Amino acid sequence: xxxxxxxxxxxxxxxxxxxxxxxxxxxxxxxxxxxxxxxxxxxxxxxxxxxxxxxxxxxxxxxxxxxxxxxxxxxxxxxxxxxxxxxxxxxxxxxxxxxxxxxxxxxxxxxxxxxxxxxxxxxxxxxxxxxxxxxxxxxxxxxxxxxxxxxxxxxxxxxxxxxxxxxxxxxxxxxxxxxxxxxxxxxxxxxxxxxxxxxxxxxxxxxxxxxxxxxxxxxxxxxxxxxxxxxxxxxxxxxxxxxxxxxxxxxxxxxxx
Amino acid sequence: xxxxxxxxxxxxxxxxxxxxxxxxxxxxxxxxxxxxxxxxxxxxxxxxxxxxxxxxxxxxxxxxxxxxxxxxxxxxxxxxxxxxxxxxxxxxxxxxxxxxxxxxxxxxxxxxxxxxxxxxxxxxxxxxxxxxxxxxxxxxxxxxxxxxxxxxxxxxxxxxxxxxxxxxxxxxxxxxxxxxxxxxxxxxxxxxxxxxxxxxxxxxxxxxxxxxxxxxxxxxxxxxxxxxxxxxxxxxxxxxxxxxxxxxxxxxxxxxx
Numbered sequence: 001x002x003x004x005x006x007x008x009x010x011x012x013x014x015x016x017x018x019x020x021x022x023x024x025x026x027x028x029x030x031x032x033x034x035x036x037x038x039x040x041x042x043x044x045x046x047x048x049x050x051x052x053x054x055x056x057x058x059x060x061x062x063x064x065x066x067x068x069x070x071x072x073x074x075x076x077x078x079x080x081x082x083x084x085x086x087x088x089x090x091x092x093x094x095x096x097x098x099x100x101x102x103x104x105x106x107x108x109x110x111x112x113x114x115x116x117x118x119x120x121x122x123x124x125x126x127x128x129x130x131x132x133x134x135x136x137x138x139x140x141x142x143x144x145x146x147x148x149x150x151x152x153x154x155x156x157x158x159x160x161x162x163x164x165x166x167x168x169x170x171x172x173x174x175x176x177x178x179x180x181x182x183x184x185x186x187x188x189x190x191x192x193x194x195x196x197x198x199x200x201x202x203x204x205x206x207x208x209x210x211x212x213x214x215x216x217x218x219x220x221x222x223x224x225x226x227x228x229x230x231x232x233x234x235x236x237x238x239x240x241x242x243x244x245x246x247x248x249x250x251x252x253x254x255x256x257x
Numbered sequence: 258x259x260x261x262x263x264x265x266x267x268x269x270x271x272x273x274x275x276x277x278x279x280x281x282x283x284x285x286x287x288x289x290x291x292x293x294x295x296x297x298x299x300x301x302x303x304x305x306x307x308x309x310x311x312x313x314x315x316x317x318x319x320x321x322x323x324x325x326x327x328x329x330x331x332x333x334x335x336x337x338x339x340x341x342x343x344x345x346x347x348x349x350x351x352x353x354x355x356x357x358x359x360x361x362x363x364x365x366x367x368x369x370x371x372x373x374x375x376x377x378x379x380x381x382x383x384x385x386x387x388x389x390x391x392x393x394x395x396x397x398x399x400x401x402x403x404x405x406x407x408x409x410x411x412x413x414x415x416x417x418x419x420x421x422x423x424x425x426x427x428x429x430x431x432x433x434x435x436x437x438x439x440x441x442x443x444x445x446x447x448x449x450x451x452x453x454x455x456x457x458x459x460x461x462x463x464x465x466x467x468x469x470x471x472x473x474x475x476x477x478x479x480x481x482x483x484x485x486x487x488x489x490x491x492x493x494x495x496x497x498x499x500x501x502x503x504x505x506x507x508x509x510x511x512x513x514x
Contacts, residue, residue, distance in 0.1 A: 110450070111452055112453060114471070117463075153443065159484065159485075161440070162485075163439055164435075166473065167435045169457045170470065170475065173466050174504065175425060176469075177508065179425035182417050188382070188418070190461075193425050195380045196367055196381075197458055200369060200429055200430055203371055203374065204447075205454075208437065208447060209447065212433075214369060215426065217427060224326070224349050227416065228419075231416060239500070240501070243497060244428050248431045251431070
């Protein structure tokens with residue numbers, strides 16, 4: 001693997017581009033239809049920006065699609081030549097969206113990427129998939145350059161992992177936000193919860209989340225559940241609280257008994 | 258504050274007892290109705306176990322009640338003398354449960370305690386409350402020995418903080434568990450999510466959880482939401498997924514527009 005073209009200029013493109021470059025891999029072009037976006041990332045990566053597909057070199061070893069889910073299919077359809085290898089980086093888009101190419105695959109990092117936040121990819125699981133053994137080997141090698149956790153998984157499995165990531169990231173963050181709201185209403189900063197949040201995470205990793213669970217719903221303390229519901233300001237939040245509590249209760253009183 | 262009696266022998270009693278002792282405070286007795294439990298903690302703290310209330314010394318400066326919520330009232334009612342000061346450590350029990358005493362208060366650490374896990378209390382918020390200024394000052398001093406984050410809050414506020422802790426700990430852990438289930442079904446270990454979970458936490462602390470939110474529900478990508486619902490095995494989980502997604506969507510499309 002020597003020459004890679006990055007298609008896209010967002011958070012995934014930036015993080016993977018930087019990490020590949022740090023690993024000594026040649027990012028020879030960055031493409032974005034937005035000239036400025038292409039320029040910005042190209043200057044970070046010290047490479048050439050292009051904003052038209054016809055400007056792309058045609059002999060790169062890999063064209064790595066790092067654009068939003070909805071933009072993958074149109075971009076793949078518009079690519080004006082047969083590339084050596086094309087892969088996308090999405091959790092939820094099937095590999096078959098790239099089936100018009102000879103060699104194609106998926107290169108999905110199980111992580112959340114945000115502008116301005118540097119991510120160390122070395123522990124991030126890379127989930128790879130390809131339409132043939134050679135391509136799989138190439139993507140595997142490339143992933144191993146970035147991370148020591150590389151898994152070969154199917155599109156169906158990847159979709160499920162993406163679902164797990166939504167639970168673990170978006171849903172978890174939503175409850176962080178609801179907790180933050182309660183703290184703010186009591187003039188306390190969200191950061192006050194950091195020791196609790198850190199211990200919650202460490203405990204779940206060390207004991208597994210099933211064993212780590214505690215609290216009123218876990219032990220079936222419906223007095224406290226009702227008390228908490230009464231403190232919530234909207235019927236939606238009340239419903240949410242009792243719904244998640246039920247789910248916790250069921251999980252522990254089905255599987256433990 | 259010189260002599261403290263710990264009433265209780267569970268995780269809170271153990272952690273607070275150890276931390277007080279490390280800070281040079283004299284834990285002169287540990288009480289539990291269960292002789293063995295009292296003995297275990299007393300040997301950890303190198304102090305005397307007692308399993309009958311009449312065995313308690315009556316001149317300690319503080320009797321710290323570290324028992325389960327349901328056991329607080331019966332214990333307080335059964336105390337066979339007027340102590341200098343009594344405080345409980347619960348998030349959800351009101352201060353008024355101790356109103357039969359002259360000096361009483363609450364000493365609530367906003368953290369989750371688990372057998373076998375040592376917790377550094379120095380960053381843990383201690384929420385204190387008392388029935389008079391002197392008692393408040395005593396509890397404040399004691400909390401400052403353990404932590405640099407001490408807040409004076411009312412019983413009503415504390416109940417809300419406990420609600421926040423349920424969101425931040427139990428509910429968050431529940432979504433860790435649902436994510437772990439999905440991973441296991443795909444032969445991947447839960448630990449593979451650690452970089453994602455750690456970044457989710459750090460991002461929420463640094464940006465605040467509102468700004469940190471991403472994902473299909475946040476951006477109103479109902480295709481992915483429907484796709485994920487279809488992957489879930491039970492109507493309960495499907496309902497849970499769509500319910501939390503709705504809550505995320507509402508939160509961001511109400512407050513952002």
